[in-house]
Amino acid sequence: MNPARKRTVRLVVALSAAVVLASALIYTSFSAASPALSPSQLVRQAQPGRSYQLTGTVVHGSVRHVGNTLDFSVADRAGSTKIPVAYTGTVPDPFREGREVIVTVDKQGGRYVGERDSLITKCPSKYKTAPAGEKQNY
Amino acid sequence: MAELGRICLLLALVVCVYGIGASLYGVRSGRMEYAESGRRAVYALAIVLTAAFVILELAFLRDDFAFNTVADTSSRTTPTFYRAAAVWSSQEGSLLLWAWLLSLWSSLALFLVRKRMRDVAAYAQAILLGFGGFFVALMIFYATPFATTSPTPAEGVGLDPLLRFPTMMIHPPMLYSGYTLCTIPLAFAMGALLARRVDADWIRATRRFAFAAWLFLGVGILLGARWSYSELGWGGYWGWDAVENASLMPWLTGTAFLHSLMIQEKRGMLKVWNVSLVLATGTLAIMGTFLVRSGVLNSIHAFGGATLGVPFVALIGVLIAGSIYLVVSRREMLRSEHRLDSLLSRESAFLANNIVLVALCFVIFWGTYFPLISEALTGNEASVGPPWFDRYTVPLALLLVLLSGIGPVIAWRRATLANARRNFVVPLLSALSVLVALLGAGVAHKPFAIAMFCCAAFVLGAVGQEFFRGARARRAIAGEPAPTALLALVQRNRRRYGGYVVHIGIAVLFVGVAASSSFQHAVEQRLTPGSSARVGAYTLRYKRATATVTPKNDAAHTGSTLSLGAVIDVSKHGRHVATLHPSEGFYDSGEPAQGTVGHLIGGQAVSHISMSGGLTRDVWTAIAPDISAPALARIVTVGNRTLPADEAVVALGFLARAYLKNPPPAQFHFIVSPLVMWIWIGGVIVFGGGLIAIWPAPSAIRRRVALRSRARSAHGLARA
Numbered sequence: 110m111n112p113a114r115k116r117t118v119r120l121v122v123a124l125s126a127a128v129v130l131a132s133a134l135i136y137t138s139f140s141a142a143s144p145a146l147s148p149s150q151l152v153r154q155a156q157p158g159r160s161y162q163l164t165g166t167v168v169h170g171s172v173r174h175v176g177n178t179l180d181f182s183v184a185d186r187a188g189s190t191k192i193p194v195a196y197t198g199t200v201p202d203p204f205r206e207g208r209e210v211i212v213t214v215d216k217q218g219g220r221y222v223g224e225r226d227s228l229i230t231k232c233p234s235k236y237k238t239a240p241a242g243e244k245q246n247y
Numbered sequence: 248m249a250e251l252g253r254i255c256l257l258l259a260l261v262v263c264v265y266g267i268g269a270s271l272y273g274v275r276s277g278r279m280e281y282a283e284s285g286r287r288a289v290y291a292l293a294i295v296l297t298a299a300f301v302i303l304e305l306a307f308l309r310d311d312f313a314f315n316t317v318a319d320t321s322s323r324t325t326p327t328f329y330r331a332a333a334v335w336s337s338q339e340g341s342l343l344l345w346a347w348l349l350s351l352w353s354s355l356a357l358f359l360v361r362k363r364m365r366d367v368a369a370y371a372q373a374i375l376l377g378f379g380g381f382f383v384a385l386m387i388f389y390a391t392p393f394a395t396t397s398p399t400p401a402e403g404v405g406l407d408p409l410l411r412f413p414t415m416m417i418h419p420p421m422l423y424s425g426y427t428l429c430t431i432p433l434a435f436a437m438g439a440l441l442a443r444r445v446d447a448d449w450i451r452a453t454r455r456f457a458f459a460a461w462l463f464l465g466v467g468i469l470l471g472a473r474w475s476y477s478e479l480g481w482g483g484y485w486g487w488d489a490v491e492n493a494s495l496m497p498w499l500t501g502t503a504f505l506h507s508l509m510i511q512e513k514r515g516m517l518k519v520w521n522v523s524l525v526l527a528t529g530t531l532a533i534m535g536t537f538l539v540r541s542g543v544l545n546s547i548h549a550f551g552g553a554t555l556g557v558p559f560v561a562l563i564g565v566l567i568a569g570s571i572y573l574v575v576s577r578r579e580m581l582r583s584e585h586r587l588d589s590l591l592s593r594e595s596a597f598l599a600n601n602i603v604l605v606a607l608c609f610v611i612f613w614g615t616y617f618p619l620i621s622e623a624l625t626g627n628e629a630s631v632g633p634p635w636f637d638r639y640t641v642p643l644a645l646l647l648v649l650l651s652g653i654g655p656v657i658a659w660r661r662a663t664l665a666n667a668r669r670n671f672v673v674p675l676l677s678a679l680s681v682l683v684a685l686l687g688a689g690v691a692h693k694p695f696a697i698a699m700f701c702c703a704a705f706v707l708g709a710v711g712q713e714f715f716r717g718a719r720a721r722r723a724i725a726g727e728p729a730p731t732a733l734l735a736l737v738q739r740n741r742r743r744y745g746g747y748v749v750h751i752g753i754a755v756l757f758v759g760v761a762a763s764s765s766f767q768h769a770v771e772q773r774l775t776p777g778s779s780a781r782v783g784a785y786t787l788r789y790k791r792a793t794a795t796v797t798p799k800n801d802a803a804h805t806g807s808t809l810s811l812g813a814v815i816d817v818s819k820h821g822r823h824v825a826t827l828h829p830s831e832g833f834y835d836s837g838e839p840a841q842g843t844v845g846h847l848i849g850g851q852a853v854s855h856i857s858m859s860g861g862l863t864r865d866v867w868t869a870i871a872p873d874i875s876a877p878a879l880a881r882i883v884t885v886g887n888r889t890l891p892a893d894e895a896v897v898a899l900g901f902l903a904r905a906y907l908k909n910p911p912p913a914q915f916h917f918i919v920s921p922l923v924m925w926i927w928i929g930g931v932i933v934f935g936g937g938l939i940a941i942w943p944a945p946s947a948i949r950r951r952v953a954l955r956s957r958a959r960s961a962h963g964l965a966r967a
Contacts, residue, residue: 112586116586130606131609134609134610134613134639135613137635137638138613138614138617138631138635139621139629141631141632141634141635142617142621142629142630142631142635143629143630143631143632144627144628144629145618145627145628145629145630162629162630174773174873174912174914176773177771177772177773177914197771198771199480199481199482199771199916200871200914201479201480201481202409202479202480202831202851202852202853202854203409203851203852213632226481227632
């Protein structure tokens with residue numbers, strides 16, 4: 110094989126390998142991704158065994174510690190659908206009733222179980238702009 | 248004062264526009280005095296922005312709440328140290344920091360090349376002024392740091408307690424220095440393409456800046472990881488958060504560039520690749536800034552509801568289109584002078600390292616922007632989690648560490664069997680002995696961690712061998728004692744041996760990452776005083792509760808009002824190891840609706856973790872006390888009803904006493920992580936190696952001094 114041809118073959122092989130790897134990456138990202146849904150969307154779409162990123166606000170008066178599990182409900186920003194979540198794992202500092210959170214949940218039977226350590230409280234800079242009603246009342 | 252700040256910004260915009268015009272006119276028409284004047288415009292920009300920054304900083308230190316940004320992010324109760332750092336906690340302030348650092352670094356870069364490559368530099372300064380003008384325009388039209396309100400509020404909101412951590416002072420300036428420094432090689436690369444001067448000159452001129460960008464960005468990322476580990480209360484140092492990823496991506500392409508530029512310098516190869524890497528690094532740096540500023544992705548750093556999306560997307564679009572156009576239109580000039588001789592050569596190892604780094608960057612890019620991609624393609628926002636990232640990045644990281652051991656010892660052009668025998672025996676043996684030791688210790692169930700330890704041992708063996716051989720050769724020639732020989736070796740070739748030190752640091756860092764992520768024990772448990780939890784081989788006993796009322800300063804001097812915590816006794820096999828004091832600080836919300844007492848503790852609550860760190864393991868503890876327990880809640884309710892605002896602090900005393908007397912069960916988070924300390928030690932080694940590599944070589948300094956003195960004496964002779 111002459112050197113020019115050899116180089117072309119090498120290039121084609123390398124590029125095809127890159128394309129195959131990139132497609133695998135892209136394919137798995139779609140199958141492994143969990144869709145971000147609001148509580149009302151989740152109620153309509155949830156299938157058992159799949160995980161979803163639930164986003165919404167923590168309902169006032171819904172936070173309860175049961176053993177090592179943290180129970181709370183998440184509601185639509187505007188709307189009345191509430192979803193009770195049983196969560197274990199790290200609770201971020203800014204977690205409060207009324208705060209906006211993202212938590213990865215699985216539907217198990219009629220319950221929604223939070224994936225361990227998946228709870229995120231949305232941007233702490235909300236700290237300065239949250240209206241009074243959203244703050245925890247003592 | 249605010250008026251003066253606004254004038255500074257307007258002046259800065261005028262300077263940028265003038266500088267761009269003068270530079271381009273000068274280089275196009277060949278009248279270099281205009282290009283010269285354009286360079287001075289960069290210096291002027293630095294002066295004007297320094298003034299603007301000083302004005303804003305003074306406003307923070309003087310509690311001038313007439314400034315909106317001061318009222319939003321600072322307060323009289325915020326400790327002075329954090330008031331000074333609060334400047335860059337807001338959107339507007341961080342834009343100013345960005346533009347200011349850009350102007351400083353650009354001035355330095357252009358000052359250093361003032362006598363050389365004038366045409367390239369003229370284009371480069373126009374591009375840098377373009378970036379400067381963009382950020383100044385954002386501050387004038389979108390988010391001005393000098394907006395004021397009247398009447399002046401009596402008190403500000405205060406700095407977000409999560410940001411009250413010592414590295415807040417250096418982490419953002421470090422990262423921003425890294426980001427802004429990334430744009431300097433980009434500007435020079437574009438300048439070289441525009442001026443059609445694509446030899447290695449522009450690389451030589453900006454190499455040090457590329458290295459500095461890499462170093463600052465790296466240190467900034469590590470400081471961020473450290474903050475996350477010791478302040479965020481989740482015990483991790485890396486979470487594949489969008490903003491972390493945004494800073495890692497330009498660092499990865501920058502690392503690739505620092506390696507492949509050696510091939511261009513030595514062999515005149517990979518020119519298109521190098522230019523593309525530099526352009527990608529600069530663009531990724533701007534995209535990183537965009538990601539933080541726009542709030543387009545969910546992240547703990549996002550500034551909610553920001554409005555900077557559109558201008559940033561436009562800038563990034565222009566950058567990408569411009570880069571592609573320049574590279575494609577100049578491709579003939581960028582032909583390689585040599586071909587790759589063999590797949591087993593240092594060139595190939597460098598190329599492989601580049602491919603792995605770029606692949607890592609692509610994986611992270613895809614995962615980070617996946618919510619946007621999936622929304623565009625399927626209409627649904629979806630995201631990928633840390634397991635997805637780990638699946639691809641772990642094998643790539645293994646390859647990368649392995650290559651960092653192969654690169655330094657494989658021969659240039661073509662490796663032979665003799666070369667392999669000479670250079671690979673020691674590294675392979677050290678990797679093998681680690682493998683045997685680990686299998687003997689019975690940790691076979693963690694294949695990735697074992698592979699990483701072996702790769703790291705390979706790197707240490709390879710680099711150690713290089714140092715040993717170099718020093719031995721010097722001893723043989725100069726007859727120096729071993730330490731002197733080693734020192735002289737490094738001094739004679741700082742870039743090479745500094746680079747090797749960086750490789751050692753990276754290997755050490757990854758050992759820490761692999762060990763702490765694979766062999767970690769974590770427990771979440773609710774405990775009452777007297778009860779205990781088992782974490783790995785350790786027993787952690789909740790001895791007693793603690794409570795401090797701190798109207799001005801708490802133990803960590805962050806300005807919390809009340810702090811509730813615990814004394815934890817740590818023991819291993821019955822032997823006392825450490826006593827830890829985790830606590831949670833409660834902050835004033837400044838919200839009257841919560842009641843006179845309620846608002847004092849109604850703001851953010853922040854964990855102050857307590858940790859016993861060691862070379863072999865960290866024992867990490869955090870507590871989330873239950874402040875809404877009925878007995879405590881009653882005190883707040885009664886206090887709200889009966890106490891006027893100026894006496895409300897008294898109720899906190901009652902609250903603390905009630906908590907001490909009868910502490911409700913508290914939620915604890917315990918982690919025992921092996922070798923975490925080595926991540927930070929590795930980081931320090933990388934930093935040290937970077938400094939060695941970047942420091943001007945003594946010979947270069949001597950040469951410069953000699954040239955100067957010769958020039959001076961020539962000048963003197965001419966006058967005589």
